[in-house]
Amino acid sequence: MQCSVPLFDAVPLITVFVCVVLGQLLGRIRFGPIQLGGVCGALLVALLVGQTGCMVEGSLKDFAFALFIFAMGFSAGPQFVENLNLRGLRFGVLSIIEVVFVFGIVMLAVKLLGLDPGTAGGLAAGAATESAMVGTAIEALSRLGLDPATFKALQANVVTAYTLTYVFGLITIVLFTNLLAPRLLGIDLKADSARLAKEMEDENGEEIGAPAAPDLVGRSYRVAHPGLTVASLEASLDARVAIERVRRASATVPVEQGLSLLPDDEVLLVGRRDAMLDAHALVGPEVAGTETGDIVLVERDYILTNKEAEGRTVSDLRREAPVELRHGVFVKSVKRMGMQLPSLSKIALQRGDVVTLQGLEGDVERAGAVMGKAVPHGNKTSLIFVGLALIVGLCIGHLSVHVGGAPMTLGSGGGALVSGLASGWLLSRRPTWGTFPPAAYELLKDLGLAVFVVCVGLSAGPQAAVLLREHGMALPVVGICVSLVPALVSLWVGHKLLRIDGPILIGAIAGQQASTPAISAVVQTANSALPVVGYTVTYALSNVLLPLMGPAVVFVAHQFSR
Numbered sequence: 001m002q003c004s005v006p007l008f009d010a011v012p013l014i015t016v017f018v019c020v021v022l023g024q025l026l027g028r029i030r031f032g033p034i035q036l037g038g039v040c041g042a043l044l045v046a047l048l049v050g051q052t053g054c055m056v057e058g059s060l061k062d063f064a065f066a067l068f069i070f071a072m073g074f075s076a077g078p079q080f081v082e083n084l085n086l087r088g089l090r091f092g093v094l095s096i097i098e099v100v101f102v103f104g105i106v107m108l109a110v111k112l113l114g115l116d117p118g119t120a121g122g123l124a125a126g127a128a129t130e131s132a133m134v135g136t137a138i139e140a141l142s143r144l145g146l147d148p149a150t151f152k153a154l155q156a157n158v159v160t161a162y163t164l165t166y167v168f169g170l171i172t173i174v175l176f177t178n179l180l181a182p183r184l185l186g187i188d189l190k191a192d193s194a195r196l197a198k199e200m201e202d203e204n205g206e207e208i209g210a211p212a213a214p215d216l217v218g219r220s221y222r223v224a225h226p227g228l229t230v231a232s233l234e235a236s237l238d239a240r241v242a243i244e245r246v247r248r249a250s251a252t253v254p255v256e257q258g259l260s261l262l263p264d265d266e267v268l269l270v271g272r273r274d275a276m277l278d279a280h281a282l283v284g285p286e287v288a289g290t291e292t293g294d295i296v297l298v299e300r301d302y303i304l305t306n307k308e309a310e311g312r313t314v315s316d317l318r319r320e321a322p323v324e325l326r327h328g329v330f331v332k333s334v335k336r337m338g339m340q341l342p343s344l345s346k347i348a349l350q351r352g353d354v355v356t357l358q359g360l361e362g363d364v365e366r367a368g369a370v371m372g373k374a375v376p377h378g379n380k381t382s383l384i385f386v387g388l389a390l391i392v393g394l395c396i397g398h399l400s401v402h403v404g405g406a407p408m409t410l411g412s413g414g415g416a417l418v419s420g421l422a423s424g425w426l427l428s429r430r431p432t433w434g435t436f437p438p439a440a441y442e443l444l445k446d447l448g449l450a451v452f453v454v455c456v457g458l459s460a461g462p463q464a465a466v467l468l469r470e471h472g473m474a475l476p477v478v479g480i481c482v483s484l485v486p487a488l489v490s491l492w493v494g495h496k497l498l499r500i501d502g503p504i505l506i507g508a509i510a511g512q513q514a515s516t517p518a519i520s521a522v523v524q525t526a527n528s529a530l531p532v533v534g535y536t537v538t539y540a541l542s543n544v545l546l547p548l549m550g551p552a553v554v555f556v557a558h559q560f561s562r
Helices: 006-010 012-027 038-050 060-082 086-113 117-127 132-141 148-185 189-199 230-236 273-282 314-320 361-371 383-398 411-429 438-471 474-497 502-512 516-526 532-561
Strands: 216-222 241-248 251-253 266-272 297-304 329-336 354-360 372-374 400-403 406-409
Touching: 012 038, 012 438, 038 148, 038 438, 060 132, 060 383, 060 411, 060 438, 060 532, 086 117, 086 474, 086 502, 086 532, 117 132, 117 148, 117 474, 117 532, 132 148, 132 411, 132 438, 132 532, 148 189, 148 438, 148 474, 148 502, 148 516, 189 502, 189 516, 216 273, 230 241, 230 273, 241 273, 266 273, 297 361, 314 329, 329 361, 354 361, 361 372, 383 411, 411 532, 474 502, 502 516, 502 532, 516 532
Parallel strands: none
Antiparallel strands: 216 266, 241 251, 241 266, 297 354, 297 372, 329 354, 400 406
16 A cells, blocks of 8 residues: 655655654643653554555664663663562562553453454553553564464554553543542542651651752851850751861861861851751851852762662661761752652662762762762763663574473563663663663653654554454453553552552552553642652563563463464
8 A cells, every 4th residue: 555645655754753743742732630642642643644554664663662672671770670679579569460460351351352462462551551562562473473464464453452542541540540549548649648758757857859959058157156166066957057168367277077166267158058047046147258169069960889878768878977978968869760759868768779969079979989879971872882782682582482382582672671671770880881871761762662653553554443343442441441450459459468658559559550641640649759759669660571461461362362
């Protein structure tokens, strides 16, 4: 079938980018808390354009998917590996519930509705809102030894079933986490998040790592009260302020904890803006016009790699660290998987967390060297590291074992995912081995997935109506069940058995379905980043387990249909 649009037929790549752009615009449209997102938007546009017969041949689809799933594995790698322990198992149970129930409900639908392997794979991917499963399911179809026409039809069914059920799965999980789950738990999400946040605050009330944490400031004061020492003054200000310089007459006096401050000494305090409000009463009047040009405050990101710091809170580290190590160093934020944790100093740190330190350059570098590895400056990607990792992953995906006479293999997508996980974890431990900045792998994830779904959407367009006529509204109904049932089971298990606090549990349920729109809506409803604590764990686990489940769904559905 020839494309009826001459320009698209002459330059097929234009078709791809037109669909990507229009899909992104469509995905931005918001209906209350519901937003389709660029992936589903691009797929819908591609299915529509595909009705004209336009498609993109060649290996662009496979290339884009390999880049996407490698980047996805890379971003989840540190968090995934760190939670392969007893502590992570508590939240990991929810991801396992997701996988087991999604697989079980889809297989039940296969038996009752007579679904083919392609439709089964698309149903699982869409209802679980896991776009990566589309790629692993299509790749699994290609290994079933089907004739080209059958493969093309089943591939179209994957895409169509995904598109149809994704919308219903997304709506279901967003409404469940924001409206139904809080009611079932008997909580007000906003009020309960505020209460729990208050309980988890630091003993002195300091909100370490608050999203709106004020920048550090420097102020000079003239000592007016006798009997002060450096240590007593810093302790009086709850360690939120550090004395960085003492001038006595015209000379600078070395700052030591035991140094006694004399009246008329001029002290330079560096700390959080709110803490400076108390300095006037404790020290004396502020000195205006004092030269502070030699005092340069910096901000540095460090990847936590220190084993001794793992499992400790920011308050623990500040309390237990020697004075000379913590002096003048302030924690601005802690990010996990690119998401900023709430301003709670009782949340345990994990290796791979990115901790942002503020203070004087020497103080920050001294503390950062003990904490972990500095995040490399610059925005360049080590193509040697990324290229070698992809080569290894694709080779791993090519390996196969025979189970019941059938070859089982990870495929290129599964191999790239495993390689991405290993690479992300490795660079979190050895940042000097290569560079792959967040902006780079986020681009690969977004563009790679968008190009992939456009390619398969264009090829699926002409056959999309066939599946809709065959199953009608049965697929959306099953899609709602696939999204809702695991969430209900996880809510009961998390609340009754695992005793997870409500806001964190709701965030974890959004993560088990790898739903970024759901957690965004939850955070907005809660007016707190607290649900992110549960979300990051299950999101990392589900982003690995669900794509790897795609081939299993296709293989078992194929056996049922024979």
